[in-house]
Amino acid sequence: MQNLTSLFSRIISNAETHAKFLNTLSFMENVGARKISKFEPKVDVGLMVLKHAAEEHRHAFYLKKQITKLVEVGFETYQDEFLLP
Numbered sequence: 001m002q003n004l005t006s007l008f009s010r011i012i013s014n015a016e017t018h019a020k021f022l023n024t025l026s027f028m029e030n031v032g033a034r035k036i037s038k039f040e041p042k043v044d045v046g047l048m049v050l051k052h053a054a055e056e057h058r059h060a061f062y063l064k065k066q067i068t069k070l071v072e073v074g075f076e077t078y079q080d081e082f083l084l085p
Contacts, residue, residue, distance in 0.1 A: 015070045020084045022070070026063035027078045033057040 012018045033056035040049050067075045075082045 017084075019067045019070045019075050020082060022063045022067050023075050023078065023082050024084045026060045026067075027083060029056050029060035029063065030078070033060065 010017075011021050033053050036049065036053040036056060040053075064075075
């Protein structure tokens with residue numbers, strides 16, 4: 001637990017690293033939403049599947065929005081330079 005606390009402290013101590021971390025999480029949420037949509041049936045789509053995909057997109061949006069509180073420009077895309085390695 002101490003290592004995880006130390007890791008998060010290091011991440012949030014630098015605005016650019018923090019933004020990359022949030023952008024990486026946003027990217028993963030967006031990928032999840034896209035995968036859900038890609039593999040859902042063409043006709044028989046229930047509310048739970050739609051809700052799950054919508055929540056993943058909402059998470060991606062929320063994380064992206066939080067980045068604007070850390071840096072003024074950049075991080076608009078998921079290009080490698082804006083993600084953690």
